[in-house]
Amino acid sequence: MHPNALVEMTTELLGDVLKFEIPADAVVSSFFRRHRTLGPRERHTLAETVYAVVRQRLLFQHLAQSGSGPLERRLVLLAWQGNEGFLRGALNPHEQAWLADVQKVDRSSLPRKLRHSTPDWIWQPLEQSLGADEFLTLAESLNQPAPLDLRVNTLKAKRPEVKQILADAGIEATDTPYSPWGLRIEGKPALNKLDVFTGGGVEVQDEGSQLLALITDAKRGEMVVDFCAGAGGKTLALGAAMRNTGRLYAFDVSGHRLDSLKPRLARSGLSNVYPAQIAHERDERIKRLAGKIDRVLVDAPCSGLGTLRRNPDLKWRQSPATLAALRTQQASILRGAARLLKQGGRLVYATCSLMASENEDIAAAFSAEFEREWAPVPVGDLLSAAKVEGWESLVSGPYLRLWPHRHATDGFFAAVWERR
Numbered sequence: 035m036h037p038n039a040l041v042e043m044t045t046e047l048l049g050d051v052l053k054f055e056i057p058a059d060a061v062v063s064s065f066f067r068r069h070r071t072l073g074p075r076e077r078h079t080l081a082e083t084v085y086a087v088v089r090q091r092l093l094f095q096h097l098a099q100s101g102s103g104p105l106e107r108r109l110v111l112l113a114w115q116g117n118e119g120f121l122r123g124a125l126n127p128h129e130q131a132w133l134a135d136v137q138k139v140d141r142s143s144l145p146r147k148l149r150h151s152t153p154d155w156i157w158q159p160l161e162q163s164l165g166a167d168e169f170l171t172l173a174e175s176l177n178q179p180a181p182l183d184l185r186v187n188t189l190k191a192k193r194p195e196v197k198q199i200l201a202d203a204g205i206e207a208t209d210t211p212y213s214p215w216g217l218r219i220e221g222k223p224a225l226n227k228l229d230v231f232t233g234g235g236v237e238v239q240d241e242g243s244q245l246l247a248l249i250t251d252a253k254r255g256e257m258v259v260d261f262c263a264g265a266g267g268k269t270l271a272l273g274a275a276m277r278n279t280g281r282l283y284a285f286d287v288s289g290h291r292l293d294s295l296k297p298r299l300a301r302s303g304l305s306n307v308y309p310a311q312i313a314h315e316r317d318e319r320i321k322r323l324a325g326k327i328d329r330v331l332v333d334a335p336c337s338g339l340g341t342l343r344r345n346p347d348l349k350w351r352q353s354p355a356t357l358a359a360l361r362t363q364q365a366s367i368l369r370g371a372a373r374l375l376k377q378g379g380r381l382v383y384a385t386c387s388l389m390a391s392e393n394e395d396i397a398a399a400f401s402a403e404f405e406r407e408w409a410p411v412p413v414g415d416l417l418s419a420a421k422v423e424g425w426e427s428l429v430s431g432p433y434l435r436l437w438p439h440r441h442a443t444d445g446f447f448a449a450v451w452e453r454r
């Protein structure tokens with residue numbers, strides 16, 4: 035394809051993504067479906083350039099001010115993630131001179147806000163809790179693409195075996211430092227044609243998500259509920275930990291998301307999982323199971339700000355108003371789910387948010403309101419019992435707190451209680 039044609043296509047795609055009406059990954063997939071002739075390298079350049087703009091939107095908008103022509107095209111030229119020589123083939127002499135000038139700007143001398151490109155309502159509370167320097171390190175790591183983590187399905191394979199199978203396929207994997215089931219791969223090799231993937235030996239799952247399943251610690255023969263199961267990433271990890279015994283209910287209000295669990299379940303070899311769509315957290319089905327369940331994981335709907343490495347558009351699509359609505363939902367789901375547990379049962383509340391308002395605040399309010407029924411369990415005790423090396427760095431007080439810049443995982447929070 036002529037360089038300018040690819041730049042023009044990227045400009046069109048960026049225009050669609052910057053409307054922020056639907057998630058960026060959905061916009062990109064739909065664009066690719068409409069342009070089936072694009073090759074893998076072109077797709078990579080298109081998607082990565084658009085994501086680079088979204089990650090560093092404030093910085094690139096500032097730098098783009100000096101140029102002329104359509105703003106989206108200038109943003110694409112500034113953030114280009116393909117070959118530089120190829121890009122030069124798309125530029126007119128005026129653009130070439132402008133780009134050369136802008137590339138000389140010392141970005142480290144620009145105001146902090148441009149460098150981290152994060153809306154005020156997000157960076158202010160984070161900077162307050164982490165301090166200015168650490169916040170910048172966090173922002174830098176959130177603005178990088180995430181590595182690819184896999185969870186080995188221990189029902190079907192062992193970690194060293196899978197590592198060898200991947201090595202034989204030319205894919206280098208290293209053990210994740212905290213999860214005993216995880217492998218980390220740099221880059222994005224195509225895995226979905228490998229037998230070890232199609233045969234259910236591995237699933238793609240961030241190490242942080244694996245740790246949520248680990249602290250839920252679902253055991254053989256137990257009754258377990260994954261309350262917000264979605265497409266079932268954590269369900270599959272819980273089912274394998276239960277060694278395919280007992281009963282694992284995968285609840286969600288979204289039938290569409292539960293549908294995506296089905297092919298994954300088929301690959302996994304699990305037969306102890308019962309997916310069920312519920313209307314809401316006070317559904318009749320919940321009432322029928324009340325007091326009967328050993329473990330409940332509430333992987334609550336949240337702002338997703340801990341996943342900005344993968345979903346950078348969330349920082350522009352969420353707002354203080356969406357956060358307030360989520361908080362109400364989170365508190366209500368936690369109360370609803372808690373009813374399921376029997377005495378001695380374990381309740382885990384988790385999010386992939388970095389914001390204390392969706393995390394510690396929700397957990398503290400629940401602990402204060404239900405002090406007599408629920409005893410908080412320090413997550414450090416659970417991680418150390420599971421022999422997770424370096425577990426001390428994964429906790430903040432009684433809670434799990436994972437950070438991309440400290441742990442190379444998505445940002446995660448978890449609080450745990452036991453029913454008295």
Ligand SMILES: C[S@@+](CC[C@H](N)C(=O)[O-])C[C@H]1O[C@@H](n2cnc3c(N)ncnc32)[C@H](O)[C@@H]1O
Nearest residue numbers: 262263264266267268286287288315333334335
């Ligand atoms: C963070 S996602 C879950 C991700 C999933 N656990 C995984 O590992 O792939 C939150 C899920 O909560 C679901 N949800 C929203 N409101 C709910 C409710 N009242 N009861 C149960 N699930 C709900 C959403 O449909 C969404 O799938």
